[in-house]
Amino acid sequence: MVDLFIDRVLLKNNKDQDELDTERELVMCLQNRILMLFFASAECESCQHFAPTLRDFFKRLTDEFYVDRSAQLVLLYISLDQSEEQHESFLKELPKKCLFLAYEDPYRRELEAMFNVEDLPTVVVLRPDCSILIPNAVQEILRLGPDCYRNWQEAAELIDRNFMISEDFEEKSMRSFSDPVRRLKYKVEDEKKKKKKKTCSVWGEETGFST
Numbered sequence: 513m514v515d516l517f518i519d520r521v522l523l524k525n526n527k528d529q530d531e532l533d534t535e536r537e538l539v540m541c542l543q544n545r546i547l548m549l550f551f552a553s554a555e556c557e558s559c560q561h562f563a564p565t566l567r568d569f570f571k572r573l574t575d576e577f578y579v580d581r582s583a584q585l586v587l588l589y590i591s592l593d594q595s596e597e598q599h600e601s602f603l604k605e606l607p608k609k610c611l612f613l614a615y616e617d618p619y620r621r622e623l624e625a626m627f628n629v630e631d632l633p634t635v636v637v638l639r640p641d642c643s644i645l646i647p648n649a650v651q652e653i654l655r656l657g658p659d660c661y662r663n664w665q666e667a668a669e670l671i672d673r674n675f676m677i678s679e680d681f682e683e684k685s686m687r688s689f690s691d692p693v694r695r696l697k698y699k700v701e702d703e704k705k706k707k708k709k710k711t712c713s714v715w716g717e718e719t720g721f722s723t
Contacts, residue, residue: 514535514538514539514542514543515642516638516642517538517542518535518538520613520617520619521533521613521614521617522538522541522588522611522612522613523611523612523613523614524608524609524611525589525603525606525607525608525609525610525611525612526608532611541586541611542586543640544584544640544670545584545585545586545640545670546583546584546585546586546637546638546639546640546645546661546664546665546668546670547586547588547637547638547640548570548585548586548587548588548635548636548637548638548649549588549590549623549627549634549635549636549637549638550566550587550588550589550590550606550610550633550634550635551590551592551623551624551627551629551632551633551634551635551636552589552590552591552592552602552632552633552634553591553592553593553594553598553602553632554593554598554599554601554602555593555594555598556632556633558632558633559602559632559633560605562633562650562654563602563605563606563633564605565653565654566587566606566633566635566653567605567606567607569653569657569658570585570587570607570609570610571607572657572658573585573658573661574607574609575609583661583665584665584670585661586611587606587607587609587610587611588610588611588612588613589602589603589606589610589611589612589613590612590613590620590623590624591612591613591615591620592620592624592629592632593615596615596616599615600615627644627647628647631648633650634647634648634650635648635649635650635653636648636649637649637664639667639668639669639670640668640670645664645667645668646664
């Protein structure tokens with residue numbers, strides 16, 4: 513995920529519009545997360561209607577008022593506005609925890625072409641390895657609301673940090689950005705148990721002892 517935005521500056525949608533401009537900050541924010549790229553424009557009526565739904569969707573999955581543990585979900589606004597005024601105006605309709613690319617950043621248009629965005633609004637959902645999970649999740653969000661996140665989580669094989677000890681996660685965070693971890697810790701432990709059991713069974717057959 514980080515590879516997609518390496519050497520780019522992402523901004524937080526807070527009062528100071530704080531920058532994420534170092535590799536470490538990008539890693540902490542994006543690694544092992546599902547990323548929603550929200551392509552929209554303030555002058556698009558459909559985008560205006562969809563924005564409150566998306567805001568509520570994101571808040572219900574990440575705000576501690578609604579959930580005990582925030583979903584591993586990032587929302588990034590990719591503005592296709594015609595002016596910086598429109599851009600700033602639409603940001604006010606989005607969650608404070610979302611990120612965005614600056615209006616003057618030409619990468620906005622590169623991403624539009626990269627993901628073949630033809631309709632607005634579009635929400636491209638990406639797995640942690642940057643592959644496309646859903647080309648446009650707008651209708652799914654409207655239909656299912658926050659419930660669709662569970663489907664995304666399973667389809668993306670997202671690592672749940674609850675199954676990882678801190679040392680494991682820190683070690684994996686230092687790996688190449690293009691080599692995201694794909695297996696849950698408890699699955700790894702299951703594989704070890706299966707392998708051990710298989711070895712015992714083979715040994716028992718060779719010696720004539722049952723296991």
